[in-house]
Amino acid sequence: MKTDIQIAQENQMQPIMTIAKTLGLGEDDIKQYGKYKAKLSWDKIKNLGQEENGKLILVTAISPTPAGEGKSTMTVGLGDSLAKIGKKTMIALREPSMGPTMGMKGGAAGGGYAQVQPMEEINLHFTGDMHAITATNNALAAFIDNHIQQGNPLQIDQRRITWKRVLDINDRALRNVVIGLGGPTNGVPREDGFDITVASEIMAILCLATSLHDLKDRLAHIVIGYNTSRKPVTVRDLKMEGALTLILKDALEPNLVQTLYHTPAFVHGGPFANIAHGCNSVIATQSALKLADYVVTEAGFGADLGAEKFLDIKVPVLGKHPDAVVIVATIRSLKMHGGVPKDKLKDTEDVAAVKAGFVNLQKHIENMQSYGIPVVVGINQFVHDTQEEIDALQEACQQMGVECVLSSVWENGPDGGIALAEAVVRACDQETYFSPLYVADETTIKEKISRVVKTIYGGSDVQYSKKAETQIKQFNRNGWEHLPVCMAKTQYSLSDDPSKLARPEGFTITIREFVPKIGAGFLVALTGDILTMPGLPKQPAALNMDVLEDGTVTGLF
Numbered sequence: 001m002k003t004d005i006q007i008a009q010e011n012q013m014q015p016i017m018t019i020a021k022t023l024g025l026g027e028d029d030i031k032q033y034g035k036y037k038a039k040l041s042w043d044k045i046k047n048l049g050q051e052e053n054g055k056l057i058l059v060t061a062i063s064p065t066p067a068g069e070g071k072s073t074m075t076v077g078l079g080d081s082l083a084k085i086g087k088k089t090m091i092a093l094r095e096p097s098m099g100p101t102m103g104m105k106g107g108a109a110g111g112g113y114a115q116v117q118p119m120e121e122i123n124l125h126f127t128g129d130m131h132a133i134t135a136t137n138n139a140l141a142a143f144i145d146n147h148i149q150q151g152n153p154l155q156i157d158q159r160r161i162t163w164k165r166v167l168d169i170n171d172r173a174l175r176n177v178v179i180g181l182g183g184p185t186n187g188v189p190r191e192d193g194f195d196i197t198v199a200s201e202i203m204a205i206l207c208l209a210t211s212l213h214d215l216k217d218r219l220a221h222i223v224i225g226y227n228t229s230r231k232p233v234t235v236r237d238l239k240m241e242g243a244l245t246l247i248l249k250d251a252l253e254p255n256l257v258q259t260l261y262h263t264p265a266f267v268h269g270g271p272f273a274n275i276a277h278g279c280n281s282v283i284a285t286q287s288a289l290k291l292a293d294y295v296v297t298e299a300g301f302g303a304d305l306g307a308e309k310f311l312d313i314k315v316p317v318l319g320k321h322p323d324a325v326v327i328v329a330t331i332r333s334l335k336m337h338g339g340v341p342k343d344k345l346k347d348t349e350d351v352a353a354v355k356a357g358f359v360n361l362q363k364h365i366e367n368m369q370s371y372g373i374p375v376v377v378g379i380n381q382f383v384h385d386t387q388e389e390i391d392a393l394q395e396a397c398q399q400m401g402v403e404c405v406l407s408s409v410w411e412n413g414p415d416g417g418i419a420l421a422e423a424v425v426r427a428c429d430q431e432t433y434f435s436p437l438y439v440a441d442e443t444t445i446k447e448k449i450s451r452v453v454k455t456i457y458g459g460s461d462v463q464y465s466k467k468a469e470t471q472i473k474q475f476n477r478n479g480w481e482h483l484p485v486c487m488a489k490t491q492y493s494l495s496d497d498p499s500k501l502a503r504p505e506g507f508t509i510t511i512r513e514f515v516p517k518i519g520a521g522f523l524v525a526l527t528g529d530i531l532t533m534p535g536l537p538k539q540p541a542a543l544n545m546d547v548l549e550d551g552t553v554t555g556l557f
């Protein structure tokens with residue numbers, strides 16, 4: 001069996017201008033980054049406003065196994081299959097972070113015969129967006145410390161600086177650091193820490209900004225910490241919004257690439273869904289909706305995380321809700337939710353475990369239906385799945401009245417997803433009655449959290465640490481209670497305990513702390529032990545990677 005990278009390297013890409021032309025774009029509408037990558041230009045983005053929107057399909061998943069359930073693979077494959085049945089289609093994906101690429105997950109450009117290209121570049125430096133986000137974030141950090149060094153006219157309390165530095169690599173040793181050591185010429189010592197770039201508020205801002213003007217406005221509203229009177233200090237107070245917008249300007253333009261089968265795709269923005277809002281950029285999704293009749297996009301991890309945030313945080317900014325939701329399920333993850341240990345998932349047929357694990361998928365289906373959007377379940381077929389296991393899953397979905405379609409795009413490319421594409425087109429033709437979980441500015445912070453916990457996670461109560469209680473009072477005083485809440489929670493369970501698989505009930509979620517992201521426009525609620533800077537595993541994926549003498553890349557999955 002060929003690896004993802006072998007399949008990608010054997011494929012012949014078309015020049016990106018050829019792909020752009022299929023969308024009706026001319027040479028002046030894109031900025032080329034080499035032969036196979038381009039950014040959609042600002043001038044074109046501004047002029048797209050008049051066009052009518054296409055149909056929006058959100059791909060999400062059941063609570064995943066550590067390896068991922070193939071959401072990106074299914075998103076790319078579904079896009080190719082829709083194109084194959086004659087629909088003018090675009091795909092809108094997130095950009096991979098080098099943290100998980102080098103760590104444990106592998107790439108995020110899809111897999112098998114459902115990939116976006118050039119995968120080697122997309123998985124590494126791509127068009128430099130991640131570096132631009134890192135640089136913007138760290139430029140702000142440097143300016144904060146310089147402000148303190150130069151006399152601190154804003155009276156920033158260095159014990160209450162919330163702005164951290166970032167790096168796009170998993171590095172647990174940087175979670176807590178002390179900076180400014182070495183005497184008076186080397187800064188004012190203080191405790192600091194690093195997050196992974198994709199957890200940065202700058203990433204969230206890039207993904208939610210609707211224009212350059214909006215980008216600057218959001219950057220200006222970032223709260224970097226508090227002054228000695230405990231009042232928030234913003235980027236506007238530091239007069240940094242102009243410079244930060246400048247560093248980020250080009251990164252805001254969506255990146256255009258293609259699939260193995262030449263379907264156009266935007267790959268842009270990449271916040272994680274467990275510690276951030278988990279969706280690609282609003283600008284990319286919006287542009288795709290204007291350029292194509294069907295847009296397939298993806299939100300990270302399970303539907304309790306990525307899809308909830310897509311629907312409650314991104315949709316109000318995007319101004320368009322999905323016309324259909326595809327929930328990706330795999331037999332292996334159902335078996336895991338049904339009690340089979342991780343190392344036994346592909347060994348033996350276990351229909352009973354599939355049936356027992358179905359409760360997890362059932363909860364995600366109910367959740368997505370509660371938003372009033374038609375749901376289709378897409379089974380991402382693995383070679384070890386047996387017919388009996390697949391039948392059991394399809395039967396369980398049938399009993400819920402939900403269409404459940406097998407897809408083998410990983411193995412067979414667009415031909416493997418025709419039935420799913422047709423089911424999705426049918427779903428998009430149904431009427432939707434979109435009903436969000438909450439209207440952010442009409443609901444208190446606690447009520448918003450309570451609705452997510454009780455309606456989406458299936459929990460029975462929420463507990464707040466003393467610190468979180470104090471923060472809520474402070475946020476109300478600062479006028480931030482109207483913002484949506486972005487839950488930071490483990491992806492492995494509907495609860496905040498990763499070991500509680502399937503469909504846990506009666507659990508309590510503990511809100512440990514909040515991180516206000518005022519520029520992005522949401523309040524992050526940290527639950528359990530969720531970390532904003534991951535560590536590397538014992539055997540990092542990077543150990544398999546190499547470059548041969550002729551420049552050929554190996555081991556990138």
Ligand code: ADP
Pocket residue numbers: 004061067068069070071072073074106107108109110111112380381382383410411557
């Ligand atoms: P997710 O988006 O859910 O995190 P990905 O689409 O990135 O998952 O897939 C994770 C990995 O699993 C990729 O290396 C991909 O090649 C592999 N994969 C996906 N679907 C299949 C499948 N049906 N059979 C075998 N491997 C698969």
